Amino acid sequence: MALLxxxxxxxxxxxxxxxxxxxxxxxxxxxxASSGFSQKMEMILGGACIGGCIGYLVVSVEAIRDAAWTxxxxxxxxxxxxxxxxxxxxxxxxxxxNYVMLEVLSLGGSEVMDMLLAMLARGLGWTxxxxxxxxxxxxxxxxxxxxxxxTLGGAIGGFFGGSLFGLIYFVALQTGSxxxxxxxxxxxVILGACIxxxxxxxxxxxxxxxxxxxxxxxxxREYSLDKPSNQLGRDEHADVALFRxxxxxxxxxxxxxxxxxxxxxxxxxxxxxxxxxxxxVPQSRELFDGDRIQLGNVLLRFQARAAVNxxxxxxGDKVRSRQ
Numbered sequence: 001m002a003l004l005x006x007x008x009x010x011x012x013x014x015x016x017x018x019x020x021x022x023x024x025x026x027x028x029x030x031x032x033a034s035s036g037f038s039q040k041m042e043m044i045l046g047g048a049c050i051g052g053c054i055g056y057l058v059v060s061v062e063a064i065r066d067a068a069w070t071x072x073x074x075x076x077x078x079x080x081x082x083x084x085x086x087x088x089x090x091x092x093x094x095x096x097x098n099y100v101m102l103e104v105l106s107l108g109g110s111e112v113m114d115m116l117l118a119m120l121a122r123g124l125g126w127t128x129x130x131x132x133x134x135x136x137x138x139x140x141x142x143x144x145x146x147x148x149x150x151t152l153g154g155a156i157g158g159f160f161g162g163s164l165f166g167l168i169y170f171v172a173l174q175t176g177s178x179x180x181x182x183x184x185x186x187x188x189v190i191l192g193a194c195i196x197x198x199x200x201x202x203x204x205x206x207x208x209x210x211x212x213x214x215x216x217x218x219x220x221r222e223y224s225l226d227k228p229s230n231q232l233g234r235d236e237h238a239d240v241a242l243f244r245x246x247x248x249x250x251x252x253x254x255x256x257x258x259x260x261x262x263x264x265x266x267x268x269x270x271x272x273x274x275x276x277x278x279x280x281v282p283q284s285r286e287l288f289d290g291d292r293i294q295l296g297n298v299l300l301r302f303q304a305r306a307a308v309n310x311x312x313x314x315x316g317d318k319v320r321s322r323q
Contacts, residue, residue, distance in 0.1 A: 002212060002222035003204050007197045009061055014196025017057035018188035021050030021087075043095055044088045051087015051129045054192045055079035058199065059136050066218065066243070070236040078140040079133070086132020094125020094162070115170045122166030123159040130158020130195045137199065141239075145226035146203060153202030154195055161194030209262055209304045211255070216298030217244045225262065230255045232295060233267075240300075247273050247296030255287070255302075262287045262304065269295075 025046045057064075059079030063071040097120075134154025138147020165187035172183030207224040211232075223230075223240040232240040233252035240255075242248050253274055254265040264276060264285045271280035275294040276287070287293070289304040 002220065003201075005220070006204060006222065007200045009065060010058060010196035010200035011193040012196075013057040013061045013064070014054055014192035014194070015189045016192070017054035017196075018050065018190070018192030019185060020057075021053035021192075022185045022188045024053065025049040040092070040095075043091050047087035047089070047091025047129070048084040049087070050188055050191075051090065051132065052080045052084035054129070054195060055081075055083015055086070055133045055136055058133055058192070058196045059083070059140055061196070065221070066241040068236050068241055068243075074237075075140045078136040082132045082136035082139070083129065086129040089132075090125045090128035090158070090162075092125075093128055094122050097121040097124050111174075115167065118170040119163040119166040122169070123163035126162025126165065126191055126195075127155050127158040129191075130154035130156070130161075130199070133158075133195055134199055141227070143227045145206070145208070146224075149203045149206045149226075150199050153199035156202065157195035157198030158191075160198065161191035164194070165191045207305070208257070209302070211240060211293065211300045211302055214292070214299040214301050216296075217242055222303075225255050225257070228257050231267075242295060242298050245296040245298055248298060252295050253281075262302065264293060 028045070028049070056076050056079045060072050060075045063075050131151055131154055134150035134152065135147060137150040137154075138144065141147075168183045168187040168190070203224065203226075207226050209225040210222050211225065212222045213219050218241075225239075227239060230239040231251060231254055232238060232242060233250050234241075234243055234245070234248050235250040238251070242252070249267070249269045251267050252269045253267050256263050256265055264274075264281060264287055266274045266281050266283055271282040273294075273296050274281045276285045276291055278292075278294070279285075287302045287304075289302065291302045293300040293302060
């Protein structure tokens with residue numbers, strides 16, 4: 001359920017970004033551009049608007065869900081800048097690839113061939129935007145795992161969404177009657193949704209471990225532990241944001257990855273408010289799949305991806321069963 005929620009939110013925010021980009025370009029774009037150069041610049045401007053808006057919302061979605069306003073501002077900067085660059089390059093690449101393919105590969109002007117070429121061109125072009133957004137997620141989070149998996153997911157989402165965009169736009173051009181105007185809006189909504197959802201899906205599939213909130217702020221929410229050191233607390237920049245509980249310190253604890261092991265490290269917080277399986281943690285404690293972490297009144301469950309390979313036993317303070 002947590003994975004579906006993550007994909008859903010990324011898809012919705014990505015779709016909103018695509019729609020917002022289309023609206024902004026409609027306001028600021030020059031619809032009367034006539035020369036080849038001005039049309040190229042108009043296309044690049046459109047790509048930058050679209051990419052910046054999708055990047056802004058997709059990169060900021062986790063912080064928006066946490067209502068971490070300071071982090072939203074920081075993440076938005078990465079999303080807008082890299083998204084705009086990726087969108088501008090993507091739009092230019094799509095147009096150039098489409099032109100070359102139509103010139104070189106379109107033998108006999110078959111309508112089906114033209115449609116496939118348009119889909120391929122748009123897919124390749126918007127792959128650049130997906131890559132840029134995936135990269136910006138990793139850079140903003142300062143996580144190599146999120147950078148690599150986000151880039152892969154963004155590339156897949158950009159290609160798939162771009163291909164659908166090309167299909168919708170091609171069909172609209174064939175039907176005529178000005179329907180391409182609304183086809184652009186629909187295509188960009190689908191593009192943003194694909195980039196957001198597939199980026200989240202790939203990251204979730206490859207995430208090494210996570211913690212799920214069982215009780216407290218954001219109950220049901222799952223946080224990926226994809227950095228060597230993941231901060232838990234009330235701080236705006238915490239990787240696992242746990243607001244609204246004053247028993248939790250701003251930088252309450254860390255979950256550190258040591259090879260294949262994960263260790264909860266108390267960051268100077270009261271041991272009675274830092275528990276693993278109801279036992280106080282004054283300094284540090286190794287975590288096993290299914291372990292319950294309580295910080296203040298917030299209860300979390302540690303989930304390790306390699307849990308399926310562990311024996312289903314309970315013993316002492318090491319809970320290894322999958323709960």
